[in-house]
Amino acid sequence: MINHPVFVAVDTQDCGRARALAQSLASDVGGIKLGLEFFLANGPAGIDDVCVDRPPLFLDLKLHDIPNTVASAVRALSALKHAPAFLTLHAQGGPEMIRAAAQARDEALPQTKLLAVTVLTSLDGEDLAAMGIHGQPLDQVLRLGEMAVSAGADGCVCSPLEVEALREALGQEAALMVPGIRPAGASKGDQKRVMTPAEAVKAGANFLVIGRPITQAPDPEAAAQAISQELGYDAR
Numbered sequence: 001m002i003n004h005p006v007f008v009a010v011d012t013q014d015c016g017r018a019r020a021l022a023q024s025l026a027s028d029v030g031g032i033k034l035g036l037e038f039f040l041a042n043g044p045a046g047i048d049d050v051c052v053d054r055p056p057l058f059l060d061l062k063l064h065d066i067p068n069t070v071a072s073a074v075r076a077l078s079a080l081k082h083a084p085a086f087l088t089l090h091a092q093g094g095p096e097m098i099r100a101a102a103q104a105r106d107e108a109l110p111q112t113k114l115l116a117v118t119v120l121t122s123l124d125g126e127d128l129a130a131m132g133i134h135g136q137p138l139d140q141v142l143r144l145g146e147m148a149v150s151a152g153a154d155g156c157v158c159s160p161l162e163v164e165a166l167r168e169a170l171g172q173e174a175a176l177m178v179p180g181i182r183p184a185g186a187s188k189g190d191q192k193r194v195m196t197p198a199e200a201v202k203a204g205a206n207f208l209v210i211g212r213p214i215t216q217a218p219d220p221e222a223a224a225q226a227i228s229q230e231l232g233y234d235a236r
């Protein structure tokens with residue numbers, strides 16, 4: 001069960017460091033996020049190694065391919081010793097791809113929630129126009145978010161700027177996982193549009209992805225505990 005909204009982004013190729021962080025932060029966060037960098041460097045065996053104590057896992061692989069291939073990729077993850085709590089796929093793969101992924105999930109990974117990535121936050125209106133998509137980026141986010149959830153996704157990954165509109169469009173059942181979070185006073189790093197943890201939850205997020213403000217802090221456990229306190233959780 002996930003009883004805390006924060007997933008700590010463990011962005012490293014170093015399996016030992018990832019395992020040590022996962023273990024030391026286990027009682028101060030809701031779970032851990034591992035992404036493509038970690039997966040390509042360490043494979044499923046690396047995931048099993050980091051998840052030896054079975055923390056809730058957000059596996060951010062952003063799957064995007066033809067429906068049959070994505071469904072097979074989802075089934076392949078059933079070989080993991082510890083099923084992910086969340087797995088990402090690109091909404092731009094279309095409704096058929098999402099339906100195929102959801103069906104494979106139902107059969108092979110029933111505990112895993114599928115989260116759709118709508119428009120990468122690295123893309124702006126000009127980039128979308130160059131791809132033939134005109135109008136405001138937020139309109140495209142809402143269009144893809146609604147399509148993804150009606151095709152079987154359980155929610156979306158979205159930026160702090162999109163969370164309120166997506167919550168309104170998708171209703172209370174959808175899971176909204178939000179990166180770009182910075183505790184008050186923390187360095188923004190390369191994140192431009194940020195919210196504090198409490199602001200993001202107030203705007204409608206039910207899960208938060210927080211990386212460097214925890215992992216690069218002089219005392220990662222203390223940083224995670226301060227965030228828990230800000231959110232009114234006392235995980236210990």
Ligand code: C5P
Binds near residue numbers: 122
């Ligand atoms: O260190 P930081 O808190 O910025 O890490 C946030 C995590 O969320 C990273 O793993 C990053 O790749 C991911 N992410 C993001 N912004 C998005 C989507 C994902 O920062 N729009």
